[in-house]
Amino acid sequence: MSTGRWTDAENDLIVADYFAMLADDHAGRPINKAEHNRALQERTGRPRGSIEYKHQNISAVLLGLGEDWLRGYKPAFNFQNSLVDSVARWLTINSAWMNRPPTHRLQPGTYEAAQLWIGPAPTLKNEPPPEALxxxxxxxxKFDIAGRDERNRKLGEAGEERVLEYERATLASSGRQDLAKRIRWVSKEDGDGAGYDISSFEPNGAARLIEVKTTNGGWDRTPFHISRNELAVADVERESWCLVRLWNFAREPKAFELRPPLDRHVTLAPTSFLASFQ
Structure with missing residues (x-):
């Protein structure tokens, strides 16, 4: 029976097995975890408990990468760096995984589309952040998770649509169907550049300018990109601008709101510079 550090070949085997189970889970197919474990025991020579714990390590890596993970394997954060590399290799080879359309895309106007859990921002919670923050x-x-999510147009559009329907339903339930009809999906109708994605309203008629940032994974602290223009608009429109952060989108979308000034909630770090010739 094998002991000691897992090799790259063993990591690649168990990572591929994990994603096979995750794909079945997303598709609603039953998963026989014991059968998967026995197959890995035969191929790696590792004991059952070691394989179970390695699956938990993979959940932790996926949590850090802003990806969805199997809920039956609670994240265990003391993983080897080589496991991170193995997961990154799998995601690179299977690039369609991160660009897949949302599995739970809902029809606009439905009751389900209107449901969205809005909670406190991570900085306002009493609970501590995850281990090994x-x-x-x-x-x-290292893997530019924020940039990856920013480039995933299918994910971004699906998140904006979810917030759009939530805003319409919220105003309608407040007796303001007139305002609900006037909500605009600015980023889709006019293109990017306004500094927000959705133009909505408060029940009292005040403007509500919403920038939406969406992540598939189940970690509310996953970093995200925000543009210089969005920050500028947030500063000018402090009374009406807000950022709705959608997370856990692959499973059961949850959200929290951030209001300007954003540096009260997050650390803003420059990620690129404009180079001009003198």
Missing amino acids: DRMLGMAR
């Missing part, structure tokens, strides 16, 4: 954030920076 610095390591998780380091992983997100």
Whole structure:
């Protein structure tokens, strides 16, 4: 029976097995975890408990990468760096995984589309952040998770649509169907550049300018990109601008709101510079 550190070949085997189970889970197919474990025991020579714990390690890596993970394997954060590399290799080879359309896309106007859990921002919660927070954030920076999510147009559009329907339903339930009809999906109708995605209203008629940031994974602290223009608009329109952060979108979308000034809630770090010739 094998002991000691897992090899790259063993990591690649168990990562592929994990994603096979995750794909079945997303498709609503039953998963026989014991059968998967036995197959890995035969191929790697590792004991059952070691394989179970490695699956938990993979959940932790996916949490740090802003991806969805199997709920039956609670994240265990003391993983090897080689496991992170193995997960990154799998995602690179299977690039369609991160660009897949949302599995739970809902019809606009439905009751389900109107439901959205809005909670406190991570900085306002009493609970501590996940274990190994610095390591998780380091992983997100190394693999530019924020940039990846920003480039995923299917994910971004689906998140905006979910918030759009939530806004319409909220105003309608407040007796303001007149305002609900006037909500505009600005980023889709006019294109990017306004500094917000949705033009909505408060029940009293006040403007509500919403920028939406969406992540598939189940970690509310996953970093995200925000443009210089969005920050400028947030500063000018402080009374009406807000950022709705959607997370856990692959499972059961949850959200929280951030109001300007954003540096009360997050650390803003420059990620690129404009180079001009003198």
